[in-house]
Amino acid sequence: MTITEVSVSLTINGRAVSVPQGTSLLAACESIGIETPTLCWAENLTPVNVCRVCVVEVEGSRALVPSCARAAEENMVVHTESPRVRHSRKMVLEFLGSSTDLSQASDLAVWMRHYQADPNRYGQTDVPAERIVEEPKVQDDLYVRDYDKCVLCYKCVEACGDDAQHTYAIAVSGRGFNSRISTEFDTVLPDSACVYCGNCIGVCPTGAIQFKTEFDMRAVGDWRPESQDVTTTVCSFCGVGCNLELHTQDNKIVKVTSPADHSVTHGHLCIKGRFGWQYVQPPTVSPRD
Amino acid sequence: MADLFIGDDLADDIEIAAVAAAVGATNTVVHAGERLVYGGTQRRRDHRHLLLPALHALQNAKGWISPGGLNHVCTLLQVPPAEAYGVATFYEMFRLDEPDYGPGVSHVTHVCVDAACQIAGSRELIAELEASGAQVHRSPCLGQCERPPAQFHQGIGRPDLVPADFAAGGAGLGGSPTEKIPQQGDPSLRLLRNVGVVDPTSLEAYRANGGYQALDRAIAMGADAVCSAVAGSGLSGRGGAAFPTGIKWRAVAAEQGRPKHVVANCDESEPGTFKDRVVMENDPFAVIESLTLAGFATGAENGWIYIRGEYPLATARLQNAVNQAQDAGLLGSNAAGSGQRFDIEIRRGAGAYICGEETALFASLEGFRGEPRSKPPFPTTHGLFSEPTAINNPETLINTLDIVLYGAEQYRRRGTERSPGTKLLCVSGRVTKPGVYEVEFGVSLGEVLALAGPLTGSGRLAAVLMGGAAGSFVGPDALDLPLTLEDTRERGTTLGSGVIMAFTDEIDMTAVALRIAEFFRNESCGQCVPCRVGTVRQHETMLQLQTAGGLGAKRRKLIEDISQVMVDASICGLGHTAASAINSAFDLGLLPGGRNDDN
Numbered sequence: 001m002t003i004t005e006v007s008v009s010l011t012i013n014g015r016a017v018s019v020p021q022g023t024s025l026l027a028a029c030e031s032i033g034i035e036t037p038t039l040c041w042a043e044n045l046t047p048v049n050v051c052r053v054c055v056v057e058v059e060g061s062r063a064l065v066p067s068c069a070r071a072a073e074e075n076m077v078v079h080t081e082s083p084r085v086r087h088s089r090k091m092v093l094e095f096l097g098s099s100t101d102l103s104q105a106s107d108l109a110v111w112m113r114h115y116q117a118d119p120n121r122y123g124q125t126d127v128p129a130e131r132i133v134e135e136p137k138v139q140d141d142l143y144v145r146d147y148d149k150c151v152l153c154y155k156c157v158e159a160c161g162d163d164a165q166h167t168y169a170i171a172v173s174g175r176g177f178n179s180r181i182s183t184e185f186d187t188v189l190p191d192s193a194c195v196y197c198g199n200c201i202g203v204c205p206t207g208a209i210q211f212k213t214e215f216d217m218r219a220v221g222d223w224r225p226e227s228q229d230v231t232t233t234v235c236s237f238c239g240v241g242c243n244l245e246l247h248t249q250d251n252k253i254v255k256v257t258s259p260a261d262h263s264v265t266h267g268h269l270c271i272k273g274r275f276g277w278q279y280v281q282p283p284t285v286s287p288r289d
Numbered sequence: 290m291a292d293l294f295i296g297d298d299l300a301d302d303i304e305i306a307a308v309a310a311a312v313g314a315t316n317t318v319v320h321a322g323e324r325l326v327y328g329g330t331q332r333r334r335d336h337r338h339l340l341l342p343a344l345h346a347l348q349n350a351k352g353w354i355s356p357g358g359l360n361h362v363c364t365l366l367q368v369p370p371a372e373a374y375g376v377a378t379f380y381e382m383f384r385l386d387e388p389d390y391g392p393g394v395s396h397v398t399h400v401c402v403d404a405a406c407q408i409a410g411s412r413e414l415i416a417e418l419e420a421s422g423a424q425v426h427r428s429p430c431l432g433q434c435e436r437p438p439a440q441f442h443q444g445i446g447r448p449d450l451v452p453a454d455f456a457a458g459g460a461g462l463g464g465s466p467t468e469k470i471p472q473q474g475d476p477s478l479r480l481l482r483n484v485g486v487v488d489p490t491s492l493e494a495y496r497a498n499g500g501y502q503a504l505d506r507a508i509a510m511g512a513d514a515v516c517s518a519v520a521g522s523g524l525s526g527r528g529g530a531a532f533p534t535g536i537k538w539r540a541v542a543a544e545q546g547r548p549k550h551v552v553a554n555c556d557e558s559e560p561g562t563f564k565d566r567v568v569m570e571n572d573p574f575a576v577i578e579s580l581t582l583a584g585f586a587t588g589a590e591n592g593w594i595y596i597r598g599e600y601p602l603a604t605a606r607l608q609n610a611v612n613q614a615q616d617a618g619l620l621g622s623n624a625a626g627s628g629q630r631f632d633i634e635i636r637r638g639a640g641a642y643i644c645g646e647e648t649a650l651f652a653s654l655e656g657f658r659g660e661p662r663s664k665p666p667f668p669t670t671h672g673l674f675s676e677p678t679a680i681n682n683p684e685t686l687i688n689t690l691d692i693v694l695y696g697a698e699q700y701r702r703r704g705t706e707r708s709p710g711t712k713l714l715c716v717s718g719r720v721t722k723p724g725v726y727e728v729e730f731g732v733s734l735g736e737v738l739a740l741a742g743p744l745t746g747s748g749r750l751a752a753v754l755m756g757g758a759a760g761s762f763v764g765p766d767a768l769d770l771p772l773t774l775e776d777t778r779e780r781g782t783t784l785g786s787g788v789i790m791a792f793t794d795e796i797d798m799t800a801v802a803l804r805i806a807e808f809f810r811n812e813s814c815g816q817c818v819p820c821r822v823g824t825v826r827q828h829e830t831m832l833q834l835q836t837a838g839g840l841g842a843k844r845r846k847l848i849e850d851i852s853q854v855m856v857d858a859s860i861c862g863l864g865h866t867a868a869s870a871i872n873s874a875f876d877l878g879l880l881p882g883g884r885n886d887d888n
């Protein structure tokens with residue numbers, strides 16, 4: 001982050017705002033307390049601006065603009081509550097809700113209610129609305145990939161590739177509605193380039209990639225986020241000093257994350273920090289086995 | 290970046306030889322297990338732009354891209370296999386599962402199912418071909434809308450070809466002009482003057498007919514004067530967006546200190562469009578000369594031609610023209626004596642309409658998925674390889690030859706004040722003489738249809754599709770519409786890429802609209818939600834319209850809602866225009882009206 005003295009002044013919903021040059025419209029909105037839904041944006045990843053749920057109206061621009069990726073400019077006049085903005089946000093949420101399983105995307109549920117999105121108005125008995133239908137990929141003891149929850153936000157691809165891990169084990173394949181996150185020829189993860197850093201899990205907003213522990217516990221109805229504690233500690237494996245957040249339920253570690261704003265990890269870990277807790281407790285055995 | 294992880298599957302000798310021939314010996318430097326000399330992304334970019342040619346080679350060798358073949362290419366070019374797989378699966382012409390064609394199958398027959406061919410019996414042709422045992426692939430517009438239903442043979446172990454190119458007897462590259470255009474011999478033709486007249490395979494013939502005089506003149510004038518002439522002519526882009534060419538060239542000319550590029554966008558995939566093919570096949574040297582001229586005017590040393598994969602004859606003739614120009618010193622270290630280096634490389638697309646969108650084209654050429662990106666920044670500063678780039682349609686480019694030779698003022702004598710010059714129109718559908726027509730801006734739609742002869746079919750005009758699938762339908766009351774940028778805009782339609790497709794009243798327009806919806810669904814790159822899901826929901830709603838014979842209030846509202854979000858929130862022009870033709874069909878009453886129930 002370069003600190004700059006230069007600031008730009010703009011108007012958002014009729015209010016004058018001044019922000020440092022280079023600030024995104026998303027951050028400018030936040031600075032005056034305007035909340036914006038986001039899906040493909042994350043503070044530790046390069047904006048891909050593909051989901052379009054964060055769009056705002058900028059006077060003079062024919063199409064709406066993604067607030068996460070567009071920088072504030074001097075004298076911009078921005079609207080975040082105009083009928084066009086509300087319509088686009090609502091439609092994006094409806095489109096996703098009508099095609100993917102958002103049951104574990106809790107943030108989106110709040111926004112769906114806010115914009116009165118009704119995913120059920122698509123399709124009829126003669127022509128049903130097509131959904132993404134995929135079987136969960138359970139290929140090892142660490143991850144589960146369940147792509148009918150995938151909204152194609154590209155976050156996992158970025159975390160696996162240029163933005164964090166530089167492993168490039170997964171990429172977007174196919175085209176259009178048939179696009180999927182995939183390894184080459186859809187080979188199983190253990191036979192791919194994957195190094196099990198779990199950074200894809202860390203960034204996935206919908207639970208399409210998750211810890212096997214979480215997946216198994218959910219399968220038997222035993223996943224209870226409300227009764228989980230989060231303990232922050234420092235990873236003991238090497239000298240880098242990564243912050244770990246140990247999520248525990250009934251005194252057992254059920255998942256490990258790292259804060260996205262941590263100066264060392266930026267939210268990303270390696271296999272040891274992410275999964276190497278067996279020395280604290282024996283590996284969780286799937287209750288179904 | 291650590292060493293790339295490459296799986297165990299190996300390529301066979303056929304695949305290795307095919308890739309070596311495509312990628313060239315000079316580029317085969319990196320071997321399995323070799324440690325990278327310099328870091329990640331840089332090394333990947335060095336070779337990555339060869340990915341598409343290498344994938345083409347694999348596909349052609351075996352009729353599919355095998356895991357071993359992909360591994361080989363990934364090792365050679367240092368591309369992560371997951372990414373290469375993501376690229377390969379993006380394109381219509383590549384398959385990643387082993388086909389069970391049986392022995393002796395030498396090609397897959399692509400048959401066009403888009404509007405001009407749909408109404409000319411492509412369904413019947415497909416049934417016939419399949420009954421005869423052919424491997425058939427249903428294709429979007431093949432750019433041969435004047436000879437429907439169109440076919441393209443994708444070769445397995447032999448070159449691709451278009452059967453119609455052999456119909457006239459003149460096979461492939463060789464021989465004299467094959468094309469006969471409807472306006473053949475008309476002395477007023479400018480852009481089409483060489484078509485069917487000058488041997489497209491001979492630089493000598495091209496020069497004997499005035500070829501390369503414009504480039505000589507441009508070099509004598511100097512780059513700055515060329516940009517001024519192009520700006521003064523009022524020439525605007527012919528690829529669809531009608532952006533002023535002079536402004537684009539000046540912007541690139543002003544960029545200093547980085548490599549620069551000029552790109553001919555020969556992807557021509559807008560349904561109903563085939564003008565670029567006719568020009569490239571029959572006057573390829575004009576494309577090469579004008580691209581060289583663009584390079585000189587903008588100070589770009591690198592020229593690229595990105596041509597759609599289904600144009601084998603145009604590709605061969607352009608390559609032949611490049612080779613002859615190189616031999617004659619018209620390309621190379623001192624191109625045409627300009628004192629500037631200029632080379633041209635030709636790259637084939639692999640079946641993806643979206644790759645005609647300029648930023649998607651760059652991504653595709655660089656070896657990435659053909660996904661557009663948000664603008665700004667614009668290509669003039671961040672184009673191919675993120676370097677300054679002027680990208681133009683070939684029709685735009687060949688216009689500059691006359692502008693340089695005769696001056697902006699002379700050029701402006703044709704057309705209208707705000708739409709100077711002439712325009713190539715792709716006339717197809719129910720007309721007696723479909724084909725490419727060159728007309729001055731300002732002629733009326735009715736005059737153009739009259740040129741193409743009496744209507745066929747019922748003879749009663751129902752609608753004209755203007756500008757292709759991304760354009761809109763107009764009704765018979767629009768025959769007086771002057772074909773200019775300003776008049777079409779004012780009447781809420783577009784010239785786009787020059788498509789004029791005529792529909793008579795016996796045609797099932799619901800089926801035509803349904804196919805347009807399906808086209809966008811299939812061609813969406815899938816990146817942004819409004820278009821990825823919106824095109825699917827739009828197509829489903831059109832299917833409901835067909836089954837139910839109309840739409841109730843709720844569904845009409847859905848159509849409007851879907852259209853609105855695609856226009857407002859999509860990333861690129863594909864999403865922005867995906868509802869346009871369908872909306873116009875509703876407005877014109879071409880589709881079954883509303884029902885009284887509220888579904």
Ligand SMILES: Cc1cc2nc3c(=O)[nH]c(=O)nc-3n(C[C@H](O)[C@H](O)[C@H](O)COP(=O)(O)O)c2cc1C
Nearest residue numbers: 526527528554556557558645646647681682685862
């Ligand atoms: C979906 C889509 C497809 C396009 N396809 C083509 C094409 O095939 N050929 C072309 O010249 N321009 C195409 N364009 C327009 C290009 O993005 C670009 O504007 C054009 O190549 C610029 O050249 P011009 O100024 O000479 O027209 C397409 C645009 C979109 C949005």
Ligand code: SF4
Nearest residue numbers: 150151153154156204
């Ligand atoms: S798996 Fe998750 S992180 Fe990856 S693209 Fe899908 S929703 Fe985004």
Ligand code: SF4
Nearest residue numbers: 814816817820861864
């Ligand atoms: S509008 Fe469609 S084609 Fe364009 S980027 Fe979005 S998904 Fe891709």
Ligand code: FES
Nearest residue numbers: 040049051052068
């Ligand atoms: S959050 Fe801005 S486009 Fe996805």
Ligand code: FES
Nearest residue numbers: 401406431433434
């Ligand atoms: S070739 Fe069939 S519509 Fe163009």
